[in-house]
Each structure stands twice: as structure tokens, then as C-alpha cells.
Amino acid sequence: MESTLKDMRDGASVLDMDPKSTVGGGVEDMYGEDCATEDQLVTPWTLSVASGYSLLRDPRHNKGLSFTEKERDAHYLRGLLPPVVLSQQLQGKKFLSNLRQYQVPLQKYSALMELEERNEKLFYKLLIDNVEELLPIVYTPVVGEACQKYGSIFKRPQGLYISLKEKGKILEVLKNWPERSIHVIVVTDGERILGLGDLGCQGMGIPVGKLALYTALGGVRPSACLPITIDVGTNNEKLLNDEFYIGLKQKRATGKEYYDFLHEFMCAVKQNYGEKVLVQFEDFANHNAFELLAKYGTTHLVFNDDIQGTAVVVLAGVVAAMKLLGGKLADQTFLFLGAGEAGTGIAELIALEMSKQTNAPLEETRKKIWLVDSKGLIVSSRMDSLQHFKKPWAHEHEPVKDLVDAVKAIKPTVLIGSSGVGRTFTKEVIETMACLNEKPVIMALSNPTSQSECTAEEAYTWSKVK
Known part of the structure; x- marks a missing residue:
């Protein structure tokens, strides 16, 4: 029992064990804690090893038709599976072939979730090997x-x-x-x-x-x-x-x-x-x-993906764009459409990076970043009505209602969309960015696709950037 539990702690598969070796005896569970004695009514956190019919319905250890002849004997699977033994690779090939026949994305999603609930190892194998195809579905x-x-x-x-x-x-x-x-x-x-x-x-x-x-x-x-x-x-x-x-x-x-x-x-x-x-x-x-x-x-050890995670990815994208634009991050002027968690989180991280690169105070680097919300450009005259997380972005400027007018007034080199409102980067907005910049940086981030500020095709077509 002790060697079996050691194998479990060391990451050995349940399928590598003799199921009979875990039955009875022992005074410690798999976490090294005392098990309940026989005279207790409830035995908490006992270790059980699925076999037979139950094993085929345990997604973590089920391998479907990949169980070998030896495993089928050891885990009481004889008769519960067709006689053929298929490799994981062949099972994955069959699944992808079936998945690609679906025309409706939601059907593909349901099929993948059902696979995860049935055969976890195969699900992750396919996801890892086919990230570009399956990530947008999962x-x-x-x-x-x-x-x-x-x-x-x-x-x-x-x-x-x-x-x-x-x-x-x-x-x-x-x-x-x-x-x-x-x-x-x-x-x-x-x-x-x-x-x-x-x-x-x-x-x-x-x-x-x-x-x-x-x-x-x-x-x-x-x-x-x-x-x-x-x-x-x-x-x-x-x-x-x-x-x-x-x-x-x-x-x-x-x-x-x-x-x-x-x-x-x-x-x-x-x-x-x-x-x-x-x-x-x-x-x-x-x-x-x-x-x-x-x-x-x-x-606590906490993390907000919308505030912090998105910001990291966008900053990486902006830094990468600097290689094409030339110059430094602090040379850019940023305009955001959207002043929620994502918009303000991205803006703050960009301001922090500019401050780090130039040794300028954070309050100064924030002035290179402007935000537009549902009421227009965030300016100091709106300070009393702003939510607390928007106040650092309220700069001195005349009120501007529309995005296209804000682009004309601020003359940004980088336009970032985090509004959650689709088609707000109109042809006029994109063309204005292109008139102001030889190589405008336009990042429409909102998802799903129906809520994106514009498509990549629209940004390329309207800006006429090659």
C-alpha cells in the first residue's frame, strides 16, 4: 500500500497499478493523513481505483480503444470494449475527421467538451497538437x-x-x-x-x-x-x-x-x-x-485577467510594433475606445512601462494616453462624475463627443479598442488614423468577433497600409 501511494504522489498512472494492491490494509491515505478506523461510520478521503465499467466512465483515466490487451485483463475490461486496439494517435485522427465535418461552431464546441468529459488525455493531446484550429473553439x-x-x-x-x-x-x-x-x-x-x-x-x-x-x-x-x-x-x-x-x-x-x-x-x-x-x-x-x-x-494570491492579463499581451504587441515603427514607446500617443477593466488596465501598464524606460513620473507618462468612454473623451472637466478608475486619465482638453473627432484632436499613433461594441472603428476613423500616420497601429481587441471594433481586413483595407 505504501509503495502504491508513493507511486501516486510521484505521478504514476492508476493504470500502471494492480487494482487489487490497493484494497484493504494501510493506515495512511494518499496525502499521508490518517484514515478512518473500521468502527467509524464515515471514511473521509479514501483512495479508490476505478476498474471495469467505472474506469471507462472516468475521464481522467479512460483511454477508450487505446487500452492494451494486458490492461484489459488487469482492469476487468474484457467484453466492455470492442476487440480492436487503436493508438491514441489514430483515435485523435478519427475525432478530428468527425469534428471537421461539423459546419456549426457550437457543434464543434459541444463535441470537444464531450471528449473532455470522456477521455481527458485525448482531449488535451488534440488541443496541444492543434492549437491554431481548436483554440478558437475551446x-x-x-x-x-x-x-x-x-x-x-x-x-x-x-x-x-x-x-x-x-x-x-x-x-x-x-x-x-x-x-x-x-x-x-x-x-x-x-x-x-x-x-x-x-x-x-x-x-x-x-x-x-x-x-x-x-x-x-x-x-x-x-x-x-x-x-x-x-x-x-x-x-x-x-x-x-x-x-x-x-x-x-x-x-x-x-x-x-x-x-x-x-x-x-x-x-x-x-x-x-x-x-x-x-x-x-x-x-x-x-x-x-x-x-x-x-x-x-x-x-490572497489573486489575478484579474481582464485588468492585468489583457494588459500584458497588448503591451507585448505594442512593443513588437515599435520594431516596425521605429522610435521609443514614450514617443507614441495612445487613444483608447473603452475605459473599463481592459482599457484602464492596458493603459496603466503602458504608462508604467514608459515610466520605467524614461525614468519619468507615472503621472507624466499617463498624459500620453487618452481614453474615450460612452460619453466621449475623458477630460478633467468630467472629473466629478467619473468612476475612480477613470480619474487618472482625465487630462486637460476641451470635451469631445465622437471617436473620429477625438482621433482628429488627439492625433494618436496607436488606437486601441476595448469597448465591447462592434464596428465602432468605422471607415472614417481608420482613414483618419492613416492620414495622420504612415504606419498607424490599430488594435481592435473586443470579443467575440461580433463585438470587435473592426476586422483585420477592414483595418488593412481602409488604411491602405501594405
């Missing part, structure tokens, strides 16, 4: 449509759903999850899913998809990842009236009720998984995202 843009229709396509739960019904019992809910060693949690409350707005409980597609990327691209083992949806209701009337909606049918909790519930969640996470677990906030609305990041940034 995550954006297709995951956006999947979230919109999550109630209709829902078959088998993934991750944890923690709703207001569990208030006061969140720690107990976390303990219902079978894995004890969790390294990364991606959590959403579904209020601002991509550019699609409040999708409530149906936002679960985002944590599930993002953690698939943690494994496929970051190498984090799937069992160390936990997707969570915090369900505090939704203000989406369409969902509230949808008979297939899977979440709480009530208006969103706000204020003290909301923050008390999130505080219970954050405390329970630390208590259950320790201080080193990473909690990634995903697709929270602006008014909560900044508050949660500031509140727990000093007590």
Missing part, C-alpha cells in the same frame, strides 16, 4: 456563443457552482470537490461575459475554457485546476424568463450582501486550499472587479 470566439446557450446545451456539470443558497456553507461546498490539491481557481460571477454582458450562471463556460488553456498551454495538470461560478443572480431579463436557465432566477445581489458573500468565498478558498492557490477573477463587472482586486491583492 475559448474565444465560440465560447461566447456557448455561454449564451449554456442552459440549452448543458449536459454534465463541470466545476463548482456556488450560489446564494450556499451562504454560510461555502467551505462545505468546496469540500465536495473531489480534488484536494488545487493550484489554480478561475472564478466568475457572470456579470460581464466577454462583450456579451450579464449571462449569470451560464458564464461557467469561461472558467472551464480558460483552465483548459492553463493545461494545454501552461502545463498545469487538469486535476489541479478548479473552475467556479459564483451565482448571485442575474439582471438579464431574457435569462430570468428562460425555462432552460440553470441559475438562480432572481435579480443580482449587490452592496453588502454581494461583498459579504464574496468574502466568505475568499476566506473558504484560503482555508481549504492554502495560501498558495491562485484565484483568477474572470469577467466581473467593472464596479466589482477593481474593488475585489484591491481588497484581496494583499491577503
Whole structure:
């Protein structure tokens, strides 16, 4: 038993063990903790090894037709599978062939999610080997449509759903999850899913998809990842009236009720998984995202992808563009359409990088960056009505209402879209950028594709940049 448990800790597959060797005896479980004695009614955290029919329905260890003759004998699979033995490579080839016959992207998404629930190893093998083809299906843009229709396509739960019904019992809910060693949690409350707005409980597609990327691209083992949806209701009337909606049918909790519930969640996470677990906030609305990041940034290991993650990628893109433009980052003038989490997060990181490169105060480098929100250019005369995260970007200038007028007034070299509103980089806007710059940098970042400020084709065509 001890050698078996050592193999488990060292990463050996369950399929490499004799299932009979784990039955009975032993005083420690796989975590080195005392097991319950026979006179106890409940045996917590016991180690069980699936075999036979159960093994074929365990996605982590199921290999489908890849089980060898020896494995079929050792794990009681005789008769439960057709006699042929197919390699993982051949199974993947067959799956991709079938997947490519689907014309509807959502059908491809459903097929991939079903594969993950059936044969985890094959799912990640295909995703790693076919990133360019499968990434847009597993995550954006297709995951956006999947979230919109999550109630209709829902078959088998993934991750944890923690709703207001569990208030006061969140720690107990976390303990219902079978894995004890969790390294990364991606959590959403579904209020601002991509550019699609409040999708409530149906936002679960985002944590599930993002953690698939943690494994496929970051190498984090799937069992160390936990997707969570915090369900505090939704203000989406369409969902509230949808008979297939899977979440709480009530208006969103706000204020003290909301923050008390999130505080219970954050405390329970630390208590259950320790201080080193990473909690990634995903697709929270602006008014909560900044508050949660500031509140727990000093007590927990937290990260907001919309504020911080997007900013890192965009800064990398801008730095790469400097190789084509020539000059330095501090020589550029930036104009953003969108002043939410993504826009202000990107702007702050660019300002920080300029400050680092030039040794100029952050307050000075911020003046090279201008933001436009739904009310127009953010200027100092609007200071009293601005949300706190927009105030650092309120510079001295006459009010400007329209984006094209802001482009003409500010004369930016870099135009960045993070508004979540599609087709806002019009032909006139792009042509104006091209008139002002020999090589304009235009980054339309909003997703899904339907919400993008413009397409790459439109940017190239209208700017006439070769």
C-alpha cells in the first residue's frame, strides 16, 4: 500500500497499478493523513481505483480503444470494449475527421467538451497538437456563443457552482470537490461575459475554457485546476424568463450582501486550499472587479485577467510594433475606445512601462494616453462624475463627443479598442488614423468577433497600409 501511494504522489498512472494492491490494509491515505478506523461510520478521503465499467466512465483515466490487451485483463475490461486496439494517435485522427465535418461552431464546441468529459488525455493531446484550429473553439470566439446557450446545451456539470443558497456553507461546498490539491481557481460571477454582458450562471463556460488553456498551454495538470461560478443572480431579463436557465432566477445581489458573500468565498478558498492557490477573477463587472482586486491583492494570491492579463499581451504587441515603427514607446500617443477593466488596465501598464524606460513620473507618462468612454473623451472637466478608475486619465482638453473627432484632436499613433461594441472603428476613423500616420497601429481587441471594433481586413483595407 505504501509503495502504491508513493507511486501516486510521484505521478504514476492508476493504470500502471494492480487494482487489487490497493484494497484493504494501510493506515495512511494518499496525502499521508490518517484514515478512518473500521468502527467509524464515515471514511473521509479514501483512495479508490476505478476498474471495469467505472474506469471507462472516468475521464481522467479512460483511454477508450487505446487500452492494451494486458490492461484489459488487469482492469476487468474484457467484453466492455470492442476487440480492436487503436493508438491514441489514430483515435485523435478519427475525432478530428468527425469534428471537421461539423459546419456549426457550437457543434464543434459541444463535441470537444464531450471528449473532455470522456477521455481527458485525448482531449488535451488534440488541443496541444492543434492549437491554431481548436483554440478558437475551446475559448474565444465560440465560447461566447456557448455561454449564451449554456442552459440549452448543458449536459454534465463541470466545476463548482456556488450560489446564494450556499451562504454560510461555502467551505462545505468546496469540500465536495473531489480534488484536494488545487493550484489554480478561475472564478466568475457572470456579470460581464466577454462583450456579451450579464449571462449569470451560464458564464461557467469561461472558467472551464480558460483552465483548459492553463493545461494545454501552461502545463498545469487538469486535476489541479478548479473552475467556479459564483451565482448571485442575474439582471438579464431574457435569462430570468428562460425555462432552460440553470441559475438562480432572481435579480443580482449587490452592496453588502454581494461583498459579504464574496468574502466568505475568499476566506473558504484560503482555508481549504492554502495560501498558495491562485484565484483568477474572470469577467466581473467593472464596479466589482477593481474593488475585489484591491481588497484581496494583499491577503490572497489573486489575478484579474481582464485588468492585468489583457494588459500584458497588448503591451507585448505594442512593443513588437515599435520594431516596425521605429522610435521609443514614450514617443507614441495612445487613444483608447473603452475605459473599463481592459482599457484602464492596458493603459496603466503602458504608462508604467514608459515610466520605467524614461525614468519619468507615472503621472507624466499617463498624459500620453487618452481614453474615450460612452460619453466621449475623458477630460478633467468630467472629473466629478467619473468612476475612480477613470480619474487618472482625465487630462486637460476641451470635451469631445465622437471617436473620429477625438482621433482628429488627439492625433494618436496607436488606437486601441476595448469597448465591447462592434464596428465602432468605422471607415472614417481608420482613414483618419492613416492620414495622420504612415504606419498607424490599430488594435481592435473586443470579443467575440461580433463585438470587435473592426476586422483585420477592414483595418488593412481602409488604411491602405501594405
